[in-house]
Amino acid sequence: MRIETLAVHAGGESDSETGAVSPPIHLATTFRHGPAAERVGGYEYQREGNPTNDRLCAAIAALEGGAQALTFASGMAAISTLLESLAPGSRIVIPDDCYTGLRVLCAEFLPQRGIEVLTVDMAQLEAVQAACADGIDLVWAETPSNPRMKVSDIGALARIAHAQGALLVCDNTFASPVLQQPLALGADIVMHSTTKYFGGHSDVLGGALVFARADDVHARVAHRLHIAGATLAPFSAWLTLRGCRSLPARMAMHCANAKAVAHFLSSHAAIERVNYPGLPSHPGHEIASRQMRDFGGMLSIELRGGKTAALEAAGRLRLFTNATSLGGCESLVEHRASVEGANPVSPVNLLRLSVGLEHVDDLIADLRAALA
Numbered sequence: 001m002r003i004e005t006l007a008v009h010a011g012g013e014s015d016s017e018t019g020a021v022s023p024p025i026h027l028a029t030t031f032r033h034g035p036a037a038e039r040v041g042g043y044e045y046q047r048e049g050n051p052t053n054d055r056l057c058a059a060i061a062a063l064e065g066g067a068q069a070l071t072f073a074s075g076m077a078a079i080s081t082l083l084e085s086l087a088p089g090s091r092i093v094i095p096d097d098c099y100t101g102l103r104v105l106c107a108e109f110l111p112q113r114g115i116e117v118l119t120v121d122m123a124q125l126e127a128v129q130a131a132c133a134d135g136i137d138l139v140w141a142e143t144p145s146n147p148r149m150k151v152s153d154i155g156a157l158a159r160i161a162h163a164q165g166a167l168l169v170c171d172n173t174f175a176s177p178v179l180q181q182p183l184a185l186g187a188d189i190v191m192h193s194t195t196k197y198f199g200g201h202s203d204v205l206g207g208a209l210v211f212a213r214a215d216d217v218h219a220r221v222a223h224r225l226h227i228a229g230a231t232l233a234p235f236s237a238w239l240t241l242r243g244c245r246s247l248p249a250r251m252a253m254h255c256a257n258a259k260a261v262a263h264f265l266s267s268h269a270a271i272e273r274v275n276y277p278g279l280p281s282h283p284g285h286e287i288a289s290r291q292m293r294d295f296g297g298m299l300s301i302e303l304r305g306g307k308t309a310a311l312e313a314a315g316r317l318r319l320f321t322n323a324t325s326l327g328g329c330e331s332l333v334e335h336r337a338s339v340e341g342a343n344p345v346s347p348v349n350l351l352r353l354s355v356g357l358e359h360v361d362d363l364i365a366d367l368r369a370a371l372a
Helices: 003-009 051-064 075-083 100-113 125-132 154-163 216-228 234-266 285-291 306-316 360-371
Strands: 068-072 091-095 116-120 138-142 167-171 189-192 207-211 271-275 298-303 332-334 350-354
Touching (some): 003 234, 051 234, 068 216, 075 100, 116 125, 154 167, 207 216, 234 271, 298 306
Parallel strands (some): 091 138, 138 167, 167 189
Antiparallel strands (some): 068 207, 189 207, 271 298
């Protein structure tokens, strides 16, 4: 079944009691059971599972081609639950360009549990190989990366990780399963901030992990989720499930708009660099062409004139809203260094663009006026 069809129907079976085509929302926090805790209807307590969340888990697992999925209250809840399930003394590798929350978690919290974190450029396979040479437990990939849009070879990283008996986890938030399926390329676990393209309307927070196998790793993370309680609320699950149905259609337009915007910006005199894997000039273009169906709706630009030029351009935009997050219908712009906290790592002249679903000519006109 093709992914467009799967997105509409996975987890979307009509309600068995009423025949309703739209999946119902089960808001109950507790469920009737027998005197010896027999689960009469298969459920006991919302934190342990509920029908709406189960539908979403089934849909996300199907879209990523995984055996099991778990949903979380946020993308960071998914990341932290997974990484904090590692044993003390574990060693992990993360990208040098990655989501700020992951970087802070690895710098401030994981060392408290005795977990060692190595940071490397994931686009340089020799550097990854060297970092793993003394033993590794988990390799974390983020491709395309946030915000510099670096591309990592998922298949090659899987071979390096597996040679050391390690797991490969891939953050697939920027691409979505419509454009890239890391499990099919050798990854063991896929992570999503479902807040972004899955939700698609900037109105629901969530995260997910998809596992290639229903194994001990999945069981350990599921147990930690159950006990620690970073669970996704049923209404959030319902909104995200609704977003799944239109995901392929939205991604097609995000990609088309972003490609046109990237080509416009790549020849603009005010722009020093456009980071977008769909451009043939991008260092990761060849790899992205092999492992992605299209190049996504995200890009970043680096302006001539430094931080001042970047902030002035962001302040003059009218259709692009200055806001955090991505993947919604509306186009967003963000000066990443300003929102990365006390120790920013992004170039100060970099603006990240989440290209939305407006008419692309209007978006280009907005950028042209802001850069004039």
